[in-house]
Amino acid sequence: MSRRHVLDCHRLLCPLPVIRVQDRVAQLAPGDELEAVCTDPGALNDIPAWCRLNGHQVLETREGDGEYVVVLRVGSDPA
Numbered sequence: 001m002s003r004r005h006v007l008d009c010h011r012l013l014c015p016l017p018v019i020r021v022q023d024r025v026a027q028l029a030p031g032d033e034l035e036a037v038c039t040d041p042g043a044l045n046d047i048p049a050w051c052r053l054n055g056h057q058v059l060e061t062r063e064g065d066g067e068y069v070v071v072l073r074v075g076s077d078p079a
Helices: 016-025 043-054
Strands: 004-009 033-038 057-064 067-073
Touching (some): 004 016, 016 043, 033 043, 043 057
Parallel strands (some): 004 033
8 A cells, every 4th residue: 555755855956856756765665655845846746757767656746835745656656
């Protein structure tokens, strides 16, 4: 059964949001979902690029109220 997790990346600047996502994904099971909530607008590009390189699926990106959110599904070979 997959689970949804939320990762707070407020006030972190590049490359820290991607590093925090990578560290958290390493602890999750394939199929789990991770919602990274960031204040760095670069996260909307950086996290999806990292996902493509590492076999994870981006489910959603959105922005609003000074937050940038990336929701991903952990692939079968977590980084």
